[in-house]
Amino acid sequence: MVDSNGNNHDFSTQSDSNNYDRMKELKAFDETKAGVRGLVDAGIKEIPRIFISPPTVDDNINKNLDAESSKEFSIPVIDLGDIKKGDAHQRKMIIDQVINSCEKFGFFQVVNHGVPNNLMDEMLEKVRLFHEQPAEVRAAFYRRNLKASSAYLSNFDLFQAPSANWRDTYYCSMAPTPPKQEEIPMILRDTLMEYSGHVEKLGLDLFELISEGLGLKPTYLKDMECAKGWAFLCHYYPECPQPELTIGTAKHADSDFLTILLQDNYISGLQVLHENQWVDVPPVPGALIVNIGDLLQLMSNDRLKSVEHRVLANLENPRVSVACFFHGTHLEQPSRMYGPIKELLSESDHPKYRETTIHQYLTHFQAKGLDGKSALDIFKI
Ligand SMILES: O=C(O)CCC(=O)C(=O)O
Numbered sequence: 311m312v313d314s315n316g317n318n319h320d321f322s323t324q325s326d327s328n329n330y331d332r333m334k335e336l337k338a339f340d341e342t343k344a345g346v347r348g349l350v351d352a353g354i355k356e357i358p359r360i361f362i363s364p365p366t367v368d369d370n371i372n373k374n375l376d377a378e379s380s381k382e383f384s385i386p387v388i389d390l391g392d393i394k395k396g397d398a399h400q401r402k403m404i405i406d407q408v409i410n411s412c413e414k415f416g417f418f419q420v421v422n423h424g425v426p427n428n429l430m431d432e433m434l435e436k437v438r439l440f441h442e443q444p445a446e447v448r449a450a451f452y453r454r455n456l457k458a459s460s461a462y463l464s465n466f467d468l469f470q471a472p473s474a475n476w477r478d479t480y481y482c483s484m485a486p487t488p489p490k491q492e493e494i495p496m497i498l499r500d501t502l503m504e505y506s507g508h509v510e511k512l513g514l515d516l517f518e519l520i521s522e523g524l525g526l527k528p529t530y531l532k533d534m535e536c537a538k539g540w541a542f543l544c545h546y547y548p549e550c551p552q553p554e555l556t557i558g559t560a561k562h563a564d565s566d567f568l569t570i571l572l573q574d575n576y577i578s579g580l581q582v583l584h585e586n587q588w589v590d591v592p593p594v595p596g597a598l599i600v601n602i603g604d605l606l607q608l609m610s611n612d613r614l615k616s617v618e619h620r621v622l623a624n625l626e627n628p629r630v631s632v633a634c635f636f637h638g639t640h641l642e643q644p645s646r647m648y649g650p651i652k653e654l655l656s657e658s659d660h661p662k663y664r665e666t667t668i669h670q671y672l673t674h675f676q677a678k679g680l681d682g683k684s685a686l687d688i689f690k691i
Pocket residue numbers: 543545559564571573580619620621630631632633
């Protein structure tokens with residue numbers, strides 16, 4: 311294919327397995343700065359070798375698009391609307407639903423959450439437009455620097471993971487220190503800032519409900535600065551000519567306290583691992599998906615679950631999503647320690663993890679890449 315600088319790159323397809331320099335091809339792909347979208351625009355019919363998923367431990371839980379995912383379970387949908395009415399009994403019922411979902415699935419969807427529907431639609435549309443701009447426009451934002459506060463790139467773990475994922479991402483670290491306005495692509499800027507303000511409020515509400523549900527004072531997690539720092543991952547999953555050979559996002563658990571995910575209104579693909587079965591999370595109009603990340607699993611001493619999930623690639627249509635990662639203030643407070651919350655421990659409930667800084671945890675998560683294994687394991691006592 312030809313990149314935005316007019317250079318020609320050839321990537322091995324699966325038939326070239328005897329003649330395959332993986333590192334060279336990863337670099338060549340990265341240097342196109344055009345992402346997976348660039349490959350599709352170039353008209354490839356077979357996916358390059360670097361995207362082919364090797365057999366993994368979860369191959370018995372079939373990745374195949376034709377395979378039935380579990381119909382036995384579904385992720386709970388929780389209506390937050392009644393909370394605003396100030397009825398204590400209703401509030402208690404909602405908190406119970408939230409905590410039960412976090413303990414059982416690690417995931418739930420929320421409706422009547424306060425983020426306007428038209429803003430959510432606009433956000434998805436702007437992300438799509440960003441990723442569908444001409445390659446040379448996108449390339450200006452492409453950087454493989456995980457410390458950058460605003461960056462477009464394909465696969466943060468391209469050089470670490472066992473195989474590349476069929477996905478491109480625009481990343482924006484929004485709080486507590488936002489990028490300079492002009493660093494955010496113009497096409498996304500206003501919508502992302504407005505959306506961010508709403509998601510911040512919802513994040514605070516959720517941390518309050520979870521604190522209460524754990525029997526802590528309502529501001530406990532807020533006081534731990536869980537809601538003070540967040541970043542957006544604006545994903546784009548191009549249509550894929552051979553979806554059964556690759557994956558949109560490999561199996562992983564999230565590296566933060568909590569994630570609020572806005573998914574495509576029409577194109578599904580997100581699946582959550584529950585009782586060793588993949589459960590689809592279908593788009594629900596107006597809903598946002600919420601899931602517990604590793605840092606809250608660690609702080610709750612395994613009571614709340616950071617559950618593995620993945621996104622399937624699909625043959626026909628691009629899929630868009632916007633994940634908001636509440637990751638705390640690790641850059642501003644690098645030495646702050648996080649461990650199991652003392653108030654949740656007892657004679658019979660000993661700490662299961664040693665304390666760590668978020669920086670230490672994230673360094674490990676990023677070095678490992680999405681390799682299908684939990685990043686929490688090395689912190690277990
Ligand atoms: O695109 C999605 O639906 C999920 C993305 C995701 O799991 C992540 O960014 O961690």
